[in-house]
Amino acid sequence: MNSGLKDTDRCVMCGLCLPHCPTYALSRNEGDSPRGRISLMQALASGRLEADARISAHLDGCLGCRACEAMCPSGVPFGRLMDEARALLHEQRGEGPALPALVRPLLRADGAGRAAASMLRVYQRTGIHALVTRLPGLSAGRLGRALDMLPRRTVAAPSPGLYRPSGDPRGRVYLFTGCTGAAFEGNALTAARDLLVHLGYEVEVAAGQGCCGALDLHSGHTAEAREVAERNLRGFGDSGVPVIALNSGCRTQLREYPVLVGEQAIAFSGRVKDLCGFLLEQGSELFDLSRGGPDPGAARGGDPVRPEGRAPTGDTTVRIAVHLPCTLRNVLREQGAMLELLRRVPGTEVVELDGNDRCCGAAGSHMITHPAAADALLTPKVEAVRRLAPAAIVTANIGCSLHFQAGLRKAGLDVPVLTPAEWILSVVSGQWSVEKCDNPLTTDN
Ligand code: SF4
Ligand code: SF4
Known part of the structure; x- marks a missing residue:
């Protein structure tokens, strides 16, 4: 055997x-x-x-x-x-179910990936999506499905470098951007960076990092997954600085590097942190609004997208529905930190979405390669959103987020899908700025 x-x-x-x-x-x-x-x-x-x-x-x-x-x-x-x-x-x-060739460049963390992400933003802004997906033969195929999954609007992710708070830093963290960061997660990564800098941390976006390797590993490409794991180990070095990974799927993969590449990855695995758990350890400072909060507009230097008019103000309370990704519940078991942190956000009523014990069907590339099963699993969750009418869905994995966004659009529901960092930032934001510096420690591999 x-x-x-x-x-x-x-x-x-x-x-x-x-x-x-x-x-x-x-x-x-x-x-x-x-x-x-x-x-x-x-x-x-x-x-x-x-x-x-x-x-x-x-x-x-x-x-x-x-x-x-x-x-x-x-x-x-x-x-x-x-x-x-x-x-x-x-x-x-030979090959198993594969992503369409046009989508692959979006999942690369190199220059080609960033160029593809820029083209995606042009595509989103010109509004030609509706025309393209109606082209004969396209809407029914995998490419049409993949195009449907693309978010309608994104901003550029923080570029590699070191971001510093205005006073003396209390520590340094790395922010893991992975392969989807440039194309899909500009808002989430920028919000996470802003919150961390606001709390007094230096945040480094390492140039040498790349995809976590999960998509390759789960599609049978073990050698390619090992290659990207080794690249990340080099990119984050052996400094002991925590590596904050927002997506539960990527975080699972990074933590399981010792299974993939052996004991050389044990120390790195221990450095991989969940943003929610990390923020919880900071106590109540994050929500001390008297200190002044981060200003998304000032810090992003891009084109911020946030749930305008939906965040709580004054004495109002706003309901958010939380979707718990499978890797967060079944493998990392870190859902408690996410729920606890969100419950501490002023003016926020946190409701767990019905059916949180079951996968939404996103499952990496599964939502593109197995559309019928993916949609059948998502439908009851979309109906739960319709019943709850929350101001936002909050989740912690990019695959779930894209799948929900597409499903909600199809159902005619105008509910934003955000990460915990985006929700917190939209509530606590105030006047604040961030300085981007050249980082002598960051090298391209
Ligand atoms: S729970 Fe499932 S996987 Fe585990 S021993 Fe029973 S049949 Fe096998
Ligand atoms: S789909 Fe079924 S067999 Fe596959 S990991 Fe989930 S519970 Fe296990």
Whole structure:
């Protein structure tokens, strides 16, 4: 048997995971359940079955939500096993479900990726999206689906460099921007940077960083995932400075680097922090409005997008609905910090969105490669948003955010989807400025 799949033996076939599996709930087919997928992995690894389209469909259909792993009494490491199985499938059958070629450049953290992100912003501003997606043959294909997922408006992410507070810094942190930062997360990253600088931290955006490697690893491209992991290890060095990663999916991948590249990544893994947990450790300073808050307009130097007129003012209270990403709940188990932090934001009523125990269907590239399942999983959540009528959805993973934004647009619901940092910034913002400096420690690799 393939040695990486040996841990499938830990499965005692009890079936306790089945009620927690979203794909099994949709199809009621054992092959789409964790137990069925483990049996298929065992058959593949032992050579009893050869990879064919049917087996690939069952394995590729897995969301990687790891709900099964979170509740398995036998400790089956399902996420790692699925990565191994997909690598084996990739070896035996070649390419699995892939992202359209036009989208790939947006997921690169190099100069080409930034150029693609700039082109995306031009595309968004000209409003030609509606025309393009109506071109014959495009709307039904993967490219049409991917274009539908693009946010309608984004701003540039903070460029590499060191951002300093006005007084003596109380410490330094790195901000992980990953591959999606330049194209999709300008607002979220800028808001996080602004809050951290406001609290007195120097924030470094390292030029040597790149994609976390999750998309490659989960599609069977293990060697490519290792390559980007090693690049990040070099990019963040061994200084011991915390690395704040906003997305729970990226954070999971960064923390699990020791599984991918070995013990050289153990110290780095321990440096990877969640912004919400980090902000909670700062006590009540963040919400001490008498100190004056960060001013998004002054700090961004770009084109800020925020929920105008929706943030609470004076004595009003505004409701936000929180969507908890699977990696945050099932792997990192850091949802408590996010909820606690949001509950401390003045004037904010925090409501957990119904169905938070189930994947929204985004699941990395799954929302593009498996549109029917992705939409079926999202629909009840969109209906929950309709019932709650919140001022914003707050979530902590870019895939979930893009999937929700597209689903809400389709349902005709005008509700912004924000990160915790964006919501907090919109509430506590005031007069404040940030200085960008050249950083002698930052090098391009
Ligand atoms: S993965 Fe765990 S919970 Fe699921 S059938 Fe196997 S042993 Fe039981
Ligand atoms: S990771 Fe999620 S979708 Fe995949 S088998 Fe486990 S519960 Fe089902």
